[in-house]
Amino acid sequence: MNLFKGEFCTGCGVCVSESEQVIKMDWDEYGFLKPVTIDGAIPRAAMKVCPFNPEPEAVVADEDQLAAIFLGQATKRDAEIGCFEGTYIGYSRQFRNSSSSGGIATYLFKQLLQEKIVDHLYVVREVKGGYEYQLFSNVEDIKRTSKTRYIPITLEKLFTEINKIEGRIAVSGVACFIKAIRLKQYYYPDLKNKIPFLIGIICGGWKSRFFTDFLAQHAGISGSYHNQQYRIKDANSMASDYSFGAYDEMDVFYQMKMSTVGDMWGSGLFKSKACDFCTDVLTELADVSLGDAWLPEYRTDGLGNSVIVTRTSLADQLIKKGILNGDLELNMVNKDKIIESQRPSFLHRQNGLKLRMRHAKSRGYVLPYVRKRMLKSISIVYSIVQLQRQVTREKSLRYWRSTPSLEAFHYKMYKELKRLRLVTRIYHKMRKLKML
Missing domain, CATH: 2.20.25 (N-terminal domain of TfIIb)
Structure with a gap:
């Protein structure tokens, strides 16, 4: 029996290359790109590269096992950060102004091309007023890759066309996309040489x-x-x-x-259901992980700063070289700073996971396989916050689908968002008073 019904999918599209043209990616009714087939069933062979597979092969069942395979040479390990070499915060002098955060991703893209580590980048670019993954090889046009896009895109074409591409490729992506690429590399080892560098973008949730x-x-x-x-x-x-x-x-x-x-991230508005079953906060399977430095000492800097976790010696060398030659303005920081910068995401994704799984199972869902060490018990108050976030997420998609009008949406969502703000405020107050 095929267990996959599409509920827990962010549309990475890697399954398309395993389907012998049975699968294609298309928009679903809630504004997400999803794999579709004529008979509605996803071939079991294609499921092996799915980052939300409910029945993965034991040796690559989760991020910890994949990290051991692909990042096993890393000199440091941490339960929250994963395998890593170094941790930094700062920005690129050249690309900060034109980038969404500190410009580190764009800097690395440039270095990868200039130093001939790769011949191409596979990154999200503007296409006819919209955005999608494109192959990119021109270092002079590097700034066109430097903005964050909060809209569904798919890796579908990468692995269906990769044999036609001469040279090596670097790819950027969020955690689930990076995991799908690692699964593909595990089953097809030659792809590790073909795709020697992965830039991981720390994701707050995949939006419709x-x-x-x-x-x-x-x-x-x-x-x-x-x-x-x-x-x-x-x-x-x-x-x-x-x-x-x-x-x-x-x-x-x-x-x-x-x-x-208002708070579009903490509320879960328009977020994919799959994100509630992703435990990877810091894109643990990439060569380098990049995100925003949401810390008090950096919040007042309107141009932004990046948190950086290097996970391979190559990634760490590129960062250190940038510091030495003055291209990067970075501070080496304790790993706890990186964790603290993403603390709300850790609390939601990992601490609240056990409750969300129990709730989803009670509703009859077949769930993705997750790391058992992430399953924790939480307080009643935080449980209420978690359940209300689920209600808010589900209703935001349903209401916009039925009536894509700003005024109608605000009217329908008012009570749910008010409840979420109230229970969240109570939770934070009790935490501050150390009552939880």
Whole structure:
């Protein structure tokens, strides 16, 4: 029996290359890219590269085992960080202004091409006003790769066309995409040489395209939009005080501060269900992991800073070389700083996992395989927060699907978001008072 029904899928698309053209990627009713087949069944052979496989092969069942295979030479290990070499915080002098955060990913892309470590990058780029993964080889045009895109994209074409591509390839992606690539490399070892470097983007949750529709309407666009920008910085404000902007069908640019729409990440609005069963906060399987430095001492810097976890000697050498030659303004930090910068994500993804699994099983879902060491018991108050987040996530997708109108959405979601704010406030107060 095939257990996969598509509920727990972020649309990485790697399964397409294992399906003998049986699978294709297409938009589902909730604004996510999902694998579809004529008969609705995903071939079991394709499931072996799925990062949310409910029945993985034992030797590659989870991130810990995959890390032992691909990152086993790392000199350090930590239960939360994973295998690693070094931990840093800072920015690229050249690419910070044009990037979403500290510009470290763009810096590494440039170095990988210049030093001939790879011949191509497979990264997300603008295509006809939208965004999708594209092959990129021109170091002079590197800035076009430097913005974060909060809209579903897929790796579908990478492995269906990789045999036609001469040379080596570096790929960037979120945790589930990186895991799918590692699974592919495990079953096809030659791909480790073909794809020698993976840049992991620390992800706060995979958003539906409804998220962008919502933001565009909030910015004042009533019809279609294109070339949206999700992280427009304000150098004179806080790192978190960034804006969203997009062009309407008349090429007029609209922009608004993200602070005006409330907490889009902690609330789980428009987030994929699969994200609630991902335990990988820091993209543990990449050669290097990059994210935002959400720490008090960096929040006042509106241009942004990156947290960096190097996991291979090559990645660490590239970072240290950048520091020595002055290209990178970085501080070597204790690993605890990296963990603290993503603490809310650790609490949600890992601490709340056991409750979410129990709740999902009671509803009849066949769940992805997860690391058993992540299953923890939590307080009643935090359990209520977790359950309300699930309600908020599910209803946000359902309501926008039925009525994609900003006014109607706010009206329908008001009570659920109010409840979530209330229980979250109680939880934080009790934690502060050390009652939990």
